[in-house]
Amino acid sequence: MISRRNKKLAFLLAMMLVLSIFAGCGGQAGEEEPGGETATIPVGINVELSGAVASYGSNARDGAVLAIEEINAAGGVLGKQLEGLQRDCKSIADEAMSVSAALVGENIVAQIGPLTSGNVAGSTPIMMENKIPLIAPAATAANVTVDEKTGETRGYIFRVCFIDPFQGTLMAQFAAENLEAKTAAIYGDTSSDYAKGLAAYFKETFTEMGGTIVAEEGFVKGDRDFNATLTKIKGSNPDFIYVPGYYEEVAPLIKQARELGITAPIGGGDGWDSPDMISVAGAEALNNTFFTNHYSSQDTDPKVVDFVEAFKAKYNKEPDSFAALGYDCVQLLVQAITEANSTDPQKITDALANIKDFQGVTGKMTIDEQHNPVKAGVIIEFKDGSQTVNTRIQP
Amino acid sequence: MQEKSKSWLQFLLEVIVLVLLFTLVQYALSAGLVNQSYQITLTSMCINVILAVSLNLINGFTGQLSLGHAGFMAIGAYVSVIITNFMDLPFIAGILGGCLAAGIAGFVVGVPTLRLKGDYLAIATLAFGEIIRVVLQNIDYVNGPAGIMGITKLTTWPWLYWAAIFTILIIVNLMNSSYGRAIVSIREDEVASELMGINTTRYKVLAFVIGAMFAGLAGVLYAHYFYIIRPETFNFLKSFDMLVMVVLGGLGSTTGAIIAAVFITFLTLALQKYAAMRMVIYALTLIIVMIYRPQGLMGNKELSRKTFSGIWGGRK
Amino acid sequence: MLEFLQQMINGLSLGAIYALIALGYTMVYGIIKLINFAHGDIMMVGAYVGFFSITLLGTDIVVAMLAAMIFCAILGVIMEKVAYRPLRNSTRIAALITAIGLSLFLEYITVVILGPTQKVFPASAFPVKAYNIAGLSILNKQVFVFVSAVLLMVILQYIIKRTKTGKAMRAVSLDREAAVLMGISVDRTISITFAIGSALAAAAGVMIGVYYQTINPLMGIIPGLKAFVAAVLGGIGLVPGAMVGGFVMGLLETLVMGYGNSLYRDAVAFGVLIIILLIRPTGLFGKNTGEKV
Missing domain, CATH: 3.40.50.2300 (Response regulator)
Incomplete structure (x- = not known):
């Protein structure tokens, strides 16, 4: 019984080997044409809504959704409404990849999120392969936008946070x-x-x-x-x-x-x-x-004040930095779409790479050649229960 | 008697079916008929099948409750990435190295802990799994909690498919051998099988090591597809996920484990849109299935030709 | 020496919380041999009930704790009736999976309803004072946690040892069939066990709220796991074992953090568990019962 089974097995293994060699010659899948004429501009929101960092993901999502609503209320971009497609990546890198692939299938022009560097990394190969820009709200690791081995900038990965x-x-x-x-x-x-x-x-x-x-x-x-x-x-x-x-x-x-x-x-x-x-x-x-x-939520800058008020009105809670960064991701994307005057992901990417003096809630930023925002930093001191700006450092 | 004379023919049929399935998917992939989302689902599916089938060997057939499978998966993933990406050796070396390392880890964990029974074994394996994760988090060579990013994508459909088939075949054949009967006897009654002269520790360790090796294999395939590995990915919740597949499919049923792995993978994909609600739905599915079918979808039966011939009203 | 004593104080308050959660684990395990993985999440629900009792109803901390205990006792009984009872005669692993399912359910239904972001226990609910005794800093909340935990354990011990219900619980845990023959209602006894265990977890939840001030839907996972380890450490199924196990766990973690490498805290805790299991598989206080053939 055993020996016969083993023979079968050996035969099967040999078959596998032969077939695998043939299979290796198979070509790669063709790429679908992204974009196309649609009534809305679909934007993927791939964030952590369950799992270990669900609270960061949902706060960033809240910020992004607020931005989308504000923009749509003001007439949208290029005459079209933005459509935020929210997906949960479970705080796991492989799920982030799977979600990105599903979003790409829905013809998104860009993706916001995920939050942590690890989950952005999971999403990265899909975005790179499909040439669709990803804007990370809070992924701070240096190698998110730059490949450490080659020193090359990852062409479609951007962020709005410090490194x-x-x-x-x-x-x-x-x-x-x-x-x-x-x-x-x-x-x-x-x-x-x-x-x-x-x-x-x-x-x-x-x-x-x-x-x-x-x-x-x-x-x-x-x-x-x-x-x-x-x-x-x-x-x-x-x-x-x-x-x-x-x-x-x-x-x-x-x-x-x-x-x-x-x-x-x-x-x-x-x-x-x-x-x-x-x-x-x-x-x-x-x-x-x-x-x-990046900024102080108690800043008197009108942009910050408006954001904090609108956020409080909509969600009945104060925004944290994730919410502000999520908000800025959408605003940055909108600026890029406007500058590119197109919803073509490649043109948006090119525009993103050349953004200068974008005025976000978290400060004025210029995207550098490594796709990191160059923006001023502040050192905030807590004084008797309120945040005060101790030192401002210009980049 | 008829069974035996027909067995070569049936075997050939099986091979043809397997190869056909492989070629079909391979064709669909190369013709661009499968979108990226489904390609990833297909990958997760194969990896989950390997994990579920191998955990089923330990939990289902041997009856030893292990909650540390994710730890072995982590070892397979990390060791193979060190081999392929840090040392620039070919993928096959990574696969062998990853499986071997996971197997050794399985042996090291298994020999002392398999003396324990039931829930004590469960908690001890869970503890080992967590220790593996904490240790990985503190090794700077593999970047600690940040993990290794930018892993070369080497896992392709042929690897995935044949690795899954290989896992299934090895375990099915093992269970049909005298080893398998010894293993099942341990599950049914450990004391009795010991009295029958079966070295129960030896067989338990054997099953555990084989299970760990395949978990390692799943880890290798995972690491070389999903671009990044982090210790956090392999925490005890991951082990729970695998356990869920095994129990959902039916403890001691390989086909059950396969079906459950495929089902859970698709369920995960289908629920992506529902944010936190997805986990509520997932949880309710678990509870309801367990209440109405506590033995799992398949019980300890296998789905086989016989099942189908029964359905077609063929001879018994 | 001063630092060491300070660490002991830190460890005792942490241990008291672990012990309270571990008690519920061990009671349920003792009576139906189920690792109730949802136990940590009951603690979380308790913390939320306490939170809303304070913020919405304006109750003080004692009332909030009682409210949480009552709510969770009912929740525990319902959980047992709906999810565990139908599985009483199937395999233990099926019940274990149900427990995992319930755990996920409680976590994510809370996320769906209240959001994943943490909630802050109002500081006014329990104004913190620090006492300086011979150079040691002792906080009133540490005293509160420790004293109420010990008080609850004493009450529990009384119930188990001195009341009829407690006798029934011990009987069911020892031999269910024989207990039935003696006229004990097994269903009722199991329900009571769940009620008491869940109430203790709820009390621990409110204490965590007071002690650490923040609560979130996933807060039950790690303390739950640690408490489970504590229960096994002491000898699962044994009430005194869970108490000692909880304190040992708390002190051990504190010592590793204070004198060793804080990064390896969890690894050391689990490592000690494995060593104990290998030397004394039934835990510190467990009796080694021979296997029946």
């Missing part, structure tokens, strides 16, 4: 110069490549400027208890604590740090930007904390 090196370096300079810190502790989100990136560049710049890193610790997404590590950090008595991560973890972290009697200044990146920071950590705990950001 990791910028923020980490900025905060290190600020800590060393403005706060005159000699020693620093890093306590970041190690489950996020974003926070890890910020931490790495902070460390590099801070040590270059003569500072010493006295402690390096990490937490992971979903953690709510930081007392143990904070107690340890307190023992090393740093002049400054760098906490790159997202507000969901950072807010309770800062609160617990202050409760333990840590008074050193604490700094972070744009992941801190949320109204929840103040409601969770409290105004008092947040004193003497700083973060790098």
Whole structure:
């Protein structure tokens, strides 16, 4: 019985091998013509609506949807209405790829999202293959838009957020110069490549400027208890604590740090930007904390004020940075469509690559040759419960 | 007697059907009849089939509840990417390396833990799976939590299809051999089979290692199709997904596992539009199927020629 | 030494929360041999009930906790009746899959209704004060969490050891068939077990809300998993085991974070679990019962 089965198997395996060789000669699938004359302009919104980072994805989605509604109410683009096709990528890279492919099948002219660098990476090959632009709201890893192996820019991938090196370096300079810190502790989100990136560049710049890193610790997404590590950090008595991560973890972290009697200044990146920071950590705990950001939601710039008001009116909540970035993605796309005077994905891509001085909610930006936005950074300080701009850094 | 004399003919028929199916899809792919979305679904389908069928060997046939399958998949994925992308060796080396590494990991995990029974084994394997993930997250060589991005796409339809068929064949043949009967006897009554002189530990470890190797194979194919791998992808929820396929199909039914894997893959695709609601629908599907058909779609029966001949009213 | 004591305080409050969740796991397991993976999500529902009780109804924290406990007790009973009872005589793995299904259902129905974004427990619900005792910083919320957890455990222990219901629970868990013959209503006893376990989880949920201030629909997954590990650590099915397991887990995590590499916290927790299982497969307090042939 067994030997016969084995013979069968051997035969089958041989068949497989032969066939696979033949199959390898098969040609590639032809490409469909994207675009075409349609009544609306379909825009893919491929974001995380379930899974680990569902809250970021849905906030960015809310921002993007608001932008689409505003544009449509103002008459649309090139006389056509935008149509946002919302899809959930489950916070998984392979699902992001699958969703992108499905969206491409629906003739989208561009895709907004996903949020995290990893999920954007999942989506990237599909966008590149089909030559349709992707605008990432919050993917900050340097290699999202640039292929590290070849050094070439990924032609169809854009973003509206800072990249990791910028923020980490900025905060290190600020800590060393403005706060005159000699020693620093890093306590970041190690489950996020974003926070890890910020931490790495902070460390590099801070040590270059003569500072010493006295402690390096990490937490992971979903953690709510930081007392143990904070107690340890307190023992090393740093002049400054760098906490790159997202507000969901950072807010309770800062609160617990202050409760333990840590008074050193604490700094972070744009992941801190949320109204929840103040409601969770409290105004008092947040004193003497700083973060790098694109803009301040309490900015008096009319563009920001209008956005915050419209967002509050529609969703009955305050926008966080993801919402603002999602909003800007759509606005940037609209500017590109207008400049290209076409809904052809290739022409939109070319226009995107040449965007100059686009005025978004998160600041004025110009897309550079690596498809990163060049925009001003601000260092925001929490003072008695409100965000105040401490320092403005022009690019 | 008739069965035996016909077996070569039937075998040839099987081969023709398999090859025909392969060629048909291959033709459709090369003629551009399958859009990209379905190409990806097809890929997920094959990978899920490999995962479900191999997990079914451990959970269904051997009766050992394992919740760490995603960990072995991760090892296969990471090791193969190191081989193909970091060391620039051919894909076949990556496949062999990935399977071997996952198999070794299966052995290392299996030998101590398979002494445990039931829920204790479940939690121990879950713990091992999570440890693998945490360790990967802390290895800078593979970029920690960010994962490896820009993996060369080497997984093609022939690889996927024949890997899935290969997995099914090996496991079906294993289960039809004396090894298979020993394995099933462990599930039915471990003490009794031990008294019959079966070295139960040996067979449990064997099944576990084979299962882990195929999980590794699925990982290799996954990594070389989906462009990026991250430790987070292989968390315990991924193991749960695989378990769901196995139980939905019917524990101890290879055809059931295949059907469930295909069904779940299409369900996932069909629900993409429904945002968070998709997970509610998915959850309800699970609960309802379990309440009304707790033995799974197929029970422990197989869908085979006999099933069909029964339907056609043929001889018994 | 001071730092070590501080770490112990941190660990005890974390452990108290784990222990409360672990109790529900272990009670349900003890009585129907089911790993109720939805247990962590019941805790999440409890946290939301507490949140709405405070924000919408303006109740204080004790009332909010009671409301959450009652709501979740009912939810637990309904879950058992609708989803688990029909499966009582099928394989345990089918029940396990149902539990996973229920877990996903609770998580995502909350996402659909309330959105995935976190909600902030109002700080006014529990004004935080810090006490400085001999250089140690102890917060009133730590005391609150620890004391109410211990109080609930004492009540639970009383119910199990001293009341008729508790006797019935122990009887059903020991031998269901024999319990039926003794005239114990198995269905009722199982319902009560679910009610108590879920109520404890709800209390833990509200405590997490108070302690960490934010709640979100997916908050139950990780504490649920950790509490489950704690239950196994102590010997699953054993009430004192779950309490000790919870505290061991809390202290262990705190020590790894405080003195080891915080990145390997989860790996160490799971590693210890595996070692315990290999040395004492029935957990710290489990009795090794021989297998019946």
